[in-house]
Every structure is written in structure tokens, then in C-alpha cells.
Amino acid sequence: MMEVTLTCSECGSGIHVLPAVEAAIAKCDVCAHEAPVKFTNDHVEGVLKDCPCCERKDFYSQKDFNRKIGVTLFVIAAILSIWTYGVSFIVLYALDLFLFRKLSLVVVCYKCTTIFRNVANIKDIYGYNHEMNDRIVYSDHDFEGIQLEH
Numbered sequence: 001m002m003e004v005t006l007t008c009s010e011c012g013s014g015i016h017v018l019p020a021v022e023a024a025i026a027k028c029d030v031c032a033h034e035a036p037v038k039f040t041n042d043h044v045e046g047v048l049k050d051c052p053c054c055e056r057k058d059f060y061s062q063k064d065f066n067r068k069i070g071v072t073l074f075v076i077a078a079i080l081s082i083w084t085y086g087v088s089f090i091v092l093y094a095l096d097l098f099l100f101r102k103l104s105l106v107v108v109c110y111k112c113t114t115i116f117r118n119v120a121n122i123k124d125i126y127g128y129n130h131e132m133n134d135r136i137v138y139s140d141h142d143f144e145g146i147q148l149e150h
């Protein structure tokens, strides 16, 4: 199922929600701020076309790089390399290649930075576009889901 992480507009904490058509509000665990959400049947099926928070259609995909896990793995590999003569670093490299580069892609909303995991139509979503980001964030431009081509 698609997992949605909104950014609380009051305190900046992440608010985790699972899509449900009847859900209208996502409540922040930290400051109790209530963010309005609008889920459709598409979201329930994992298809992302409209943002449930800001209702925009502009998204980008990026690697779900978990820094904490990355650092922990690096430390483990460094300790193990004493006994494995550096083989653990090769294993770490392979792990990184498979785990972080292939499996974990997340989708982010340009406008409200909501993060979506397990998106079914991830193939339709382009990588980060700097110009689109600038125009959406600074000039409030709405691309309506049409990717800017260069």
C-alpha cells in the first residue's frame, strides 16, 4: 500500500498516513496540527496523479536514501573489513547498488514536499527538475502534471 508522509506546516514534523477515501484530516503527532487531505480511489490503489495535500500534479522521484542506515552499514563494513580484508566494502557497495538504487524510489511533491512510498506508477514519474522546482516553489507556477522537457 502507498505510504504518505506529509510535512507538518506548523512544526515541520513528518506525518505518516495511509490513503483512505474517507480520511479528510491528517493529525500531527507532535503539535496536534490538523492537515486537510483529499484521497481518491487512485491513491488507495497506489496510483499517484494528484497530491492529496495541495492537489497539484507535479512530482519527482528520488532515491529513498536513509542516511542513518547508510552510516550504520558503513561503520559495520569498516569494522568487518579488518577481518575480511576489505571484502565487506564490496558487499556494502553491492548492497547499496541493489537496496538503495534499485528498490527504494520515493516520489516527492514539488509544491508541498509530501513524500510517497510504494507508488504503483513510479515509472511515469520523472526525476528532479531544478527549473520546475524553482518555478513551482518561488513563482508558484502550476505545471499541471506536464513535465518540462529540455
Ligand SMILES: [Zn+2]
Pocket (backbone or CB within 6 Å): 008, 009, 010, 011, 012, 013, 028, 029, 030, 031, 032, 033
Ligand atoms: Zn506538527
Ligand SMILES: [Zn+2]
Pocket (backbone or CB within 6 Å): 051, 052, 053, 054, 055, 056, 109, 110, 111, 112, 113, 114
Ligand atoms: Zn503536494
